[in-house]
Amino acid sequence: MSQFEFLRSIPFGQYLPVGSFLHRLDPRARMVAFTVIVLALTFSRSLVGLLIGCAVVLVGLRVGKIPYRFAFRGLLPPLPFLFLLAILQVFLNVSSPDESILAVIGPVRITPSDLAAGAKLLIRFTGLILAIGLATYTISTAEMTQGLNIMFQPLAKMGFPAQDLVMMVQVTLRFLPMLAQTAERIAKSQASRGADWDSRPGNIIARVRQVIPVVVPLFLSSLHRAENMALAMDARAYGSSTQRTSLVELRLKAVDGLLLGISFLTGAAILVF
């Protein structure tokens, strides 16, 4: 029974400091590499390309020492929706009239390319979720803010508030696990006063009805926390110097170049095949 361990089922925003080879690479290189793979997976139109993409992400998880079981857990919540979308895709896909027909359901004729479209959708999202998961497990917020800071520098020179934006990203990521923990506490305290959390309602409306009483107090307590955190940030001199510096110094090395090269090659492979 772990219906209250929300943190467990929210793998996003959780940096896993397992210190793998992947963790030690330059964060900018990693961010660019993940972006390339994610974009390629998004726009690829071929089944083979998508499979290559998934394979690469799986290799990445292994290299990053992220247990497969943990990574796959992030797939479970959206899975029903993905299946629904895949089935819709099968029905709505427009295939050329000269294809062979596998089955006829009502007015709809199912062709091999319809099935392929459904499969592609499933594989595409699986790959995307795993890739984004891998990025959050291996890029810490400081690395990301550092990377973003440097990449945004040209924008900052043009008067764009890049630093504040990057800080917003960082605080948001810090808040995610905190939100999960608070939600857990509120749900537990409601359950211990008789709210029904035993049954896992099948339909969405019942599910929403179960969750709404948690959301409102969660929102209020988050506002409260945000206020406290703003004070603590002020007290630590945030915003009092025009030029923030950073603990981490970044220098691109040969291996980082290698990672970039691999990512561009696989990106190309995903798109071309």
Place this chain on the structure above:
Amino acid sequence: MTALIKLDKVTFSYTGDPKDPHPALKDITLQFHEGEFAVILGANGSGKTTLARHLNGLLLPTLGRVLVTNLDTRDRSYHGIIRQRVGMVFQHPEDQIVATTVEEDVAFGPENLGLPPSEIRQRVDAAIEAVGLEAHRHRPPHMLSSGQMQRLALAGVLAMRPRVVVFDEATTMLDPAGRRMALALMAELRASGMAVLFVTHNMEEAALADRAVVLSEGSVVFDGAPRELFTRQSLEDWGLEPPPVVELGGRLRRLFPHLPEDLLTVEELLGSLPSPQRPCEPPEHRVDGGTDQQGREWVIEVQGLNHTYMLGTPLAHQALQNASLQVAAGRAHALVGVTGSGKSTLLQHLNGILRPQEGKVRVGPFQLDDPTVSTRQVVRLAGLVMQNPESQFFEQFVGDEIAYGPRQLGCDEPLASRVRWAMEQVGLDFLAFKDRFTDTLSGGEKRKVALASILAIKPRFLLLDEPTAGLDPRSRKEILLTLRRMVSEGMEIVLSSHQMEDVAMLAHDLTAFRKGRNALQGLAAEVFWQFEAVRELGLEPPVAALVAARLRTLGWGVPSRVVTAEMLMDHLERCVEVQGEPV
């Protein structure tokens, strides 16, 4: 000594109106010096946090001015340097941590100061070492204990190399071991020449400072040595209570008139206790209920319970390991241990919101490893008041909050009369409080509402997770008296606590945990007298027990297993009659 911070006729109103008849701070003139250790005391709402926030320019005075090393806080261009010089640690450890690993969070302040990376690295390493978090430097902060988080917050401040550190109720959320650690760190800061200003309502901690400043209704009413403060009669008017040692010393003085008046620490009190004129062999004590454990009916039984959080993830950690517990009918049972020893996890099992991963849990007639037993059945039988329950309020009005339980679980009488009954149980007036907003209540009132909201279910067992944690001395006393009345009326209570004075007052039996395993168990009075074993758990035995033990070695006929001040005074009065005046 040179003045580090000068407050010059500071008045502050949250409305910003200089003519506000009830400002939060009224005409305050104070100086704090290099290297001093001062406490700022006051009841809830006395303005002590408001004062603290003036010291680094988080708040700016409505009238008057604040100078930090001669820099006026009203000039915003000084804020960077003022905040570097005046570091501040806040009450809620987790709300002040910005980054997602320990090391990165410590770097946040120096990064804001615009220091070069090599300098930041050096400072981060030094600060992490100073607070002893080396082993955790790459961990995410939400996986730290609250004591560790508070140390992390301090490290973040130390990395800025401040001249003074202001602790704003920074120990309120910590257990005794965490507090001791924090106080030891403060002592180290002082030794290295830093000034420490400590806002607190814990009077034992106040006793350690060189100087105490007391606020009442926004004005400074006392500024002097803590030793002198505790002899003041007006302490109570200011909403403060003397620390347990001083209070017990005061009571003992009625029998031992030569006891010095300005005792501050347990050691001082133990060292000045007199011997009797006619010493005797200390008697053995017969405890009510005896030590025979046969013939007892167990209403709650836990055997071989294991629990692991985040099971199946790289962040898994085991909270309970082969834990066992037996609660006898009609008795109050305490679970003790430091933070992280598994007390909360065990209590949540007794409430049915956690189910055993391995092992057996029986609560009344329910076997909790049986999936057909619904959580609602269990929560109706065993009501749980969670830790810091007020942070989980989800209704706007007090009445609705209390009515939630009976509304969900059903109620055999009109809802309003059930709510009224529950509020009476905790001493809240039904008409005055039912329509109040929950977030406008004081800390003590919120805790009472939380207690009432569980009592309204009319559970047979009452489970309490740290019922007095984070309360100021007066609210704590009120809650304890309420609970003691319920225990004496025969309510079956299981409570967790790291405050041994509370346990001594409430519980008959006790089970102690260390890192999720059973450590000690037995009658509370017997366990407490194993002083070394209790200290080894990171806890402090009750002062009354320590005094009683010392009196026995001096030849007073005080029985062993005395754990409360009342019991001690009772026995001692009889002893003085028999054994004569103290010498």
